[in-house]
Amino acid sequence: MRSILFFISYFLFSTAGAQSLTLVELNCENLFDCQHDSLKQDQEWLPASVRKWTPTRYWRKVNNIGQTILSCQTEGVPDLVALVEVENDSVVFDLTRRSLLRNAGYEYLMTESPDLRGIDVALLYQPFRFRPICYDYLDVLPLEGMRPTRDILYIKGETLSYDTLYVFVVHAPSRFGGERATRPNRRIVAERLLSAIALLPPEAKVIVAGDFNDYADSPALQYLVSSGLHNVTAQAQGTHGAQGTYRYQGQWQSIDHVLVSSSLLHRVAQTYINDAPFLLEEDKKYGGVKPLRTFNGYRYQRGFSDHLPLVVRFR
Numbered sequence: 001m002r003s004i005l006f007f008i009s010y011f012l013f014s015t016a017g018a019q020s021l022t023l024v025e026l027n028c029e030n031l032f033d034c035q036h037d038s039l040k041q042d043q044e045w046l047p048a049s050v051r052k053w054t055p056t057r058y059w060r061k062v063n064n065i066g067q068t069i070l071s072c073q074t075e076g077v078p079d080l081v082a083l084v085e086v087e088n089d090s091v092v093f094d095l096t097r098r099s100l101l102r103n104a105g106y107e108y109l110m111t112e113s114p115d116l117r118g119i120d121v122a123l124l125y126q127p128f129r130f131r132p133i134c135y136d137y138l139d140v141l142p143l144e145g146m147r148p149t150r151d152i153l154y155i156k157g158e159t160l161s162y163d164t165l166y167v168f169v170v171h172a173p174s175r176f177g178g179e180r181a182t183r184p185n186r187r188i189v190a191e192r193l194l195s196a197i198a199l200l201p202p203e204a205k206v207i208v209a210g211d212f213n214d215y216a217d218s219p220a221l222q223y224l225v226s227s228g229l230h231n232v233t234a235q236a237q238g239t240h241g242a243q244g245t246y247r248y249q250g251q252w253q254s255i256d257h258v259l260v261s262s263s264l265l266h267r268v269a270q271t272y273i274n275d276a277p278f279l280l281e282e283d284k285k286y287g288g289v290k291p292l293r294t295f296n297g298y299r300y301q302r303g304f305s306d307h308l309p310l311v312v313r314f315r
Helices: 002-016 055-070 089-097 179-197 219-226
Strands: 021-031 080-086 107-110 120-125 130-138 152-159 164-171 205-211 246-248 251-253 256-260 268-273 280-282 289-291 310-314
Touching (some): 021 205, 021 256, 055 089, 080 089, 080 164, 080 205, 089 107, 089 120, 107 152, 120 152, 130 164, 130 179, 152 179, 164 179, 179 219, 246 289
Antiparallel strands (some): 021 310, 080 120, 107 120, 152 164, 205 256, 246 251, 268 310, 280 289
8 A cells, every 4th residue: 555655646746847857876885785796806795704794784784875865855756866886786676675765666777897896887767757768788998907897877768758868877997096097997988988979869868977086177077078068066065064975084075977968958957965964974083074984994883875965956
């Protein structure tokens, strides 16, 4: 009965708000299950590991991510959720079917990448608001000496108002080893993305969301912007102290971004960072607040993620 009532109420809400669409981008910070994949380097996230990643901690993490997503919208739930750092289909299934999101009605698509640790990207979507037509994984050919990286998730779909959207979810290589030394690794992700967009119709409505491991003024992001995309979250801020999605040594930074094509730019109504108080903790070393992450080093603190979610509302 509860699911039937949810369906009716959500359908009525969706019909009333047919001309709007909300997208959330979130890096989940190591959403791993506690089962070993013999093909991946996931030993850090097992019950007997140094992190003691037990089923209790895993399910708390899954519910924390669900709570984070639900907090991004006061009425209903976000229509699209681009997730980064999810290990496999099992964790996304648990998130959408067995967590606090279980009554939200989400379906999902995700990649299965050659990343050595096994992390991937996914898109949750409300089937009443967004209907996938087709999807694909865009592989990124590594440069010499570069570790295999995450595929780009591509989905073509139709909204309730019959707009066709082309959605890409990205998780670019990290800066581990130095920003300048790893800069070409993120550049080839940008090049792969643009090569796919170039195959779309000229007026295609494109959304690119994810963790680029680069700032708005970094070369890879500037390359995307100079090629016709618009970084609509470059100036996004929160309302409880967050000036970026990520905080490092007391400095707020944004390495998560949402970019759109020119044909969709006029539809952007609002962009902001969801820095609800329960997602934050006091930064005792540098002052202010910072994201309440799952671990502080190796000390477990029951947190959510080291990234805050980006929210974009489209007309």
